[in-house]
Amino acid sequence: MQLKHKIPGIIPTPEEMERRLQEAKDRRDASWSRLCEKEKELKVIDFHVHTFPEKIAARALEQLSHDSGSRPFTDGTVKELRQSMKEAGVDLSVVLPVVTNPAKVAHINLSAAEQNEHVDETGVLSFAGIHPAAENYRVLLKQAKELGFRGIKLHPDYYGISFDDPRTMRIIDCASELDMIVITHAGTDIGLYPPVCCTVDSIVRVMDTVAPPKLVAAHMGGWNNWDEVLTKLAGRPLWVDTAFSIGEIEWLSPEAEKYGFHQLADEDFIRLVRAMGTDRVLFASDSPWAEQKDYVNRISALPFTEEEKEQIFAGNAKRLLGIDPKQEKS
Numbered sequence: 001m002q003l004k005h006k007i008p009g010i011i012p013t014p015e016e017m018e019r020r021l022q023e024a025k026d027r028r029d030a031s032w033s034r035l036c037e038k039e040k041e042l043k044v045i046d047f048h049v050h051t052f053p054e055k056i057a058a059r060a061l062e063q064l065s066h067d068s069g070s071r072p073f074t075d076g077t078v079k080e081l082r083q084s085m086k087e088a089g090v091d092l093s094v095v096l097p098v099v100t101n102p103a104k105v106a107h108i109n110l111s112a113a114e115q116n117e118h119v120d121e122t123g124v125l126s127f128a129g130i131h132p133a134a135e136n137y138r139v140l141l142k143q144a145k146e147l148g149f150r151g152i153k154l155h156p157d158y159y160g161i162s163f164d165d166p167r168t169m170r171i172i173d174c175a176s177e178l179d180m181i182v183i184t185h186a187g188t189d190i191g192l193y194p195p196v197c198c199t200v201d202s203i204v205r206v207m208d209t210v211a212p213p214k215l216v217a218a219h220m221g222g223w224n225n226w227d228e229v230l231t232k233l234a235g236r237p238l239w240v241d242t243a244f245s246i247g248e249i250e251w252l253s254p255e256a257e258k259y260g261f262h263q264l265a266d267e268d269f270i271r272l273v274r275a276m277g278t279d280r281v282l283f284a285s286d287s288p289w290a291e292q293k294d295y296v297n298r299i300s301a302l303p304f305t306e307e308e309k310e311q312i313f314a315g316n317a318k319r320l321l322g323i324d325p326k327q328e329k330s
């Protein structure tokens with residue numbers, strides 16, 4: 001088929017495109033600056049949540065819920081996330097996009113960047129998605145940096161590609177060179193078990209090989225792999241988040257329990273936090289797969305000092321995201 005007529009005004013000229021991109025960048029930068037200005041008001045930052053576009057949220061949640069056998073606490077939309085944040089007293093949530101198709105990375109990141117134009121009003125900050133099978137990963141990561149993303153999310157189990165696979169390592173290396181945070185799902189995925197694509201050993205190998213300065217291993221370093229986290233990762237320079245690691249799992253079906261999965265008991269959670277260092281732990285829920293309010297209440301009630309709670313709930317995240325101007329200079 002041949003396009004015979006150019007439709008005036010619909011296809012922008014390169015100059016017009018350039019202008020629009022610059023305007024979007026200005027809006028993002030201005031919104032980020034306004035967020036940084038109210039840094040002191042950010043008392044609770046949830047470093048690990050998921051949302052889905054309104055059109056596909058219901059279908060996506062139904063599928064994921066079926067696979068994992070556990071129930072979601074919101075409908076998966078930004079709207080219900082914001083409602084949940086209000087109820088829980090969460091001031092900023094970091095959305096982690098899981099991209100399962102390399103061809104969709106650019107598109108997903110473009111719409112996530114649009115969300116970030118309003119971060120100071122919504123309190124919803126999206127990271128970029130990526131896929132290790134994307135051959136154009138350098139271009140995609142550079143674009144993500146230009147779009148102002150503070151970090152990227154990896155989910156080795158959804159890719160079926162190990163965390164220490166050369167394709168993943170080159171992404172971690174490239175993102176680190178661009179001074180971006182790399183957050184990865186770690187340990188067993190409740191919906192995809194087995195095999196585990198981000199084991200504790202693979203994290204150790206990546207740290208020894210690539211040494212990413214801003215690495216976050218989700219779910220307290222490796223879901224249901226916590227004995228190994230304690231012996232192999234404690235004391236190493238990485239961050240862990242608290243997403244979906246304590247409390248009860250709300251199983252939808254009794255069969256799901258047969259794997260023997262469990263969350264950390266309070267005393268084991270405290271021990272692991274202390275072993276990793278209270279300056280290395282980021283408060284996170286994994287909403288919609290856990291309830292933000294429940295996580296805030298649960299962790300607040302644990303016997304940490306006020307100073308330690310400040311670090312876990314906001315201080316460490318601000319430092320890592322570069323929100324805290326004092327820390328960024330040092």
Ligand SMILES: [Zn+2]
Pocket residue numbers: 048050243286
């Ligand atoms: Zn998650």
